[in-house]
Amino acid sequence: MSATRWVALTAVSVAGWFALGAVGLTAPSLFAALVVAVVFALTGVGPRAVPRAGSMAAQGTLAVTIGLMVDLETLSALGDNWFPAVAIGVATLVVSAGCGALLALNKDVTAATGMLALIAGGATGLVATARELGGDERVVAVVQYLRVALVVVTMPLVVTFVFHADTHSVAAAAPDDDALPWWVGLLFLLGAVLVGIAVGRLARLPAPATLGPLVVSGACALLGWPVGIEVPMVVLPLAFLVIGWQAGLAFTMSSLRLIGRLFPYAFGLVLGIGVICALLGWALSAWTGTSLLTGYLATTPGGLAAVLAVSASTGSDVTFVACVQLIRLVSMLVAAPLIAQLLMRRAARRPAEDPVSV
Numbered sequence: 001m002s003a004t005r006w007v008a009l010t011a012v013s014v015a016g017w018f019a020l021g022a023v024g025l026t027a028p029s030l031f032a033a034l035v036v037a038v039v040f041a042l043t044g045v046g047p048r049a050v051p052r053a054g055s056m057a058a059q060g061t062l063a064v065t066i067g068l069m070v071d072l073e074t075l076s077a078l079g080d081n082w083f084p085a086v087a088i089g090v091a092t093l094v095v096s097a098g099c100g101a102l103l104a105l106n107k108d109v110t111a112a113t114g115m116l117a118l119i120a121g122g123a124t125g126l127v128a129t130a131r132e133l134g135g136d137e138r139v140v141a142v143v144q145y146l147r148v149a150l151v152v153v154t155m156p157l158v159v160t161f162v163f164h165a166d167t168h169s170v171a172a173a174a175p176d177d178d179a180l181p182w183w184v185g186l187l188f189l190l191g192a193v194l195v196g197i198a199v200g201r202l203a204r205l206p207a208p209a210t211l212g213p214l215v216v217s218g219a220c221a222l223l224g225w226p227v228g229i230e231v232p233m234v235v236l237p238l239a240f241l242v243i244g245w246q247a248g249l250a251f252t253m254s255s256l257r258l259i260g261r262l263f264p265y266a267f268g269l270v271l272g273i274g275v276i277c278a279l280l281g282w283a284l285s286a287w288t289g290t291s292l293l294t295g296y297l298a299t300t301p302g303g304l305a306a307v308l309a310v311s312a313s314t315g316s317d318v319t320f321v322a323c324v325q326l327i328r329l330v331s332m333l334v335a336a337p338l339i340a341q342l343l344m345r346r347a348a349r350r351p352a353e354d355p356v357s358v
Contacts, residue, residue, distance in 0.1 A: 005040075005047045012036050013241060030124060030240035034141060037248025042256070050246040056209040058242035059128040060193030063210045065231050066125070066333065067192075067217025069326055072224070078323045084287045088280050088299055089327045093335055095276050096120040096301070099269040106265065108258050109139065111343045117143035117266070120273055120301035121332030128243045129207040131250075133340035134347075138255045141247035143266045150270055151302040155310060158278075163293045165314040182232045189231050192217045207337040214333065277301045284324070290317060298324035 016032030040046025078085055096119050104114030113135040116126050123144035130137035159165050193209075196216040200208025220226070277299045285295030294316040300307050304325055311321045 002047060005045065009036065009040055009046055009245065012040075013245070017237070017241070029237040030244045031145070033241045033244025034145070034248045035244075037245045038251045041249045041251045042253060046249055049249055050242060054242050055128065055246050056197065057193065058239040058246070059125065059207070059209040060196060060213040061189060061231070061235055061239035062125050062128065062243070063196070063212075063214040063333075064189050064192045064217040065236050066122070066329065067214045067219075068221050068229065068231065070218045070221045070330065072222060075323060075326075078320070081288045081320070084284055085298075085324045085327055088284050088324065089331050091280055092120055092277060092299065092301060092328055093331060095280075096273055096332075097339060099273055103143075103262070103265060103269055106262060109262065110135065111347065112340045113139050115339055115343065116140045116336060118147070118269060118273065119332050119336045120147065120277065121329045122336070123148050123302065124240060124243050125210055125333050126336055127247050129210050129337065130247075132207055132209075133337055134344040135340065136255075137247045138250050139259060139262065142259050143262075143270065146266060147270045147273070148302045150267075150274060151300055151307075154274065155297075155300060155307065158296070159293065159310055159314060163296070163314075165293055180226065180228045180230070182230075184226075185230045185232050186235070188220075188226065188229050189235065192220070205337070211334065211337060214330075218330070273301055288320075290320060294320060297321045299328075300325075301328075304329060 013029075013033045013036045016036050017029040020028035020032050037046060075082075097115050100115035100118040101111065102114070103109055103118055104111045106114075109117075112133060113130075116130050116133060116135040117140045119126055127137055127141045127144055130140040193213050196211075196213030197209050198212070199205075199216060200210075200212025203212075205211045220229070278296055281295035281297070281299035282292060283295075284290070284299055285292045288295075290298075293314060294311070297307055297311045297314075297316055298321045307321065307325060311318045
């Protein structure tokens with residue numbers, strides 16, 4: 001019976017994945033898996049939960065992919081502007097964590113859930129680790145994807161009507177002749193995940209399935225070894241599929257009602273983060289001498305792929321935008337588990353209260 005449920009969930013999710021991909025949605029496998037899993041969970045026809053091993057594998061895959069994005073050539077392009085870029089990244093972290101604290105003023109939201117839900121970076125990674133970090137992954141999933149959706153929808157409008165930027169077609173990137181065969185990338189991924197999780201546990205890192213592989217793959221990328229390593233393209237969408245199931249299968253009717261009540265507040269806070277990040281973009285532009293458009297794109301709180309695409313099509317400084325966005329993404333993924341762990345310890349020291357049923 002359990003196998004039948006998994007087969008049905010997989011079949012419908014894959015169908016949704018291709019349907020959403022056909023209309024150009026970003027990360028279609030993740031959104032399809034989330035929506036389908038929610039429906040299956042609420043109707044009682046889905047599996048109970050994603051096995052822990054599958055969840056950790058998905059988290060590790062995402063972390064390795066992000067870690068391999070860190071390279072000296074990209075980071076060195078910042079030059080003397082590294083300090084403003086880091087300072088703006090820290091400011092973004094403070095702003096999003098502060099908005100998370102405001103969301104946690106709601107009696108149904110814990111401090112860890114509020115913080116994880118509104119951290120401006122690494123939506124899929126935060127959803128994947130939310131339960132492990134003491135947060136409600138259902139609330140985190142909905143609010144994080146709301147943030148990404150709002151950024152992706154509003155960014156082209158802002159670029160067009162505020163900055164009056166003209167877009168032009170961009171030639172497709174030439175294939176990388178130095179890239180290693182796909183099976184080498186797969187073996188590296190497997191090794192980085194296993195070694196990273198082991199290192200994360202030995203070092204007692206919060207969310208070792210994310211931070212461990214992130215550290216291992218990031219270190220390899222900075223050392224330039226192995227040259228031309230890439231995670232096979234099909235693996236990351238499959239990891240997104242598992243992450244979507246993980247969050248979606250946890251939904252119940254009571255949790256759905258809770259999210260409905262939170263939605264207006266969450267929407268307002270997400271909008272506020274977007275406005276403040278735009279102001280940070282203005283500050284970054286004034287600080288570094290880059291254009292206002294480049295500053296705005298560099299500080300946009302999410303939608304990395306869409307940001308880089310718009311940056312390239314508007315003639316902005318793509319390398320600068322990529323560097324600042326990468327600093328934001330990695331810093332958020334590293335800081336979020338640490339902050340969540342501190343919040344959990346603080347909550348544990350308080351007198352026990354009756355838990356809210358969601």
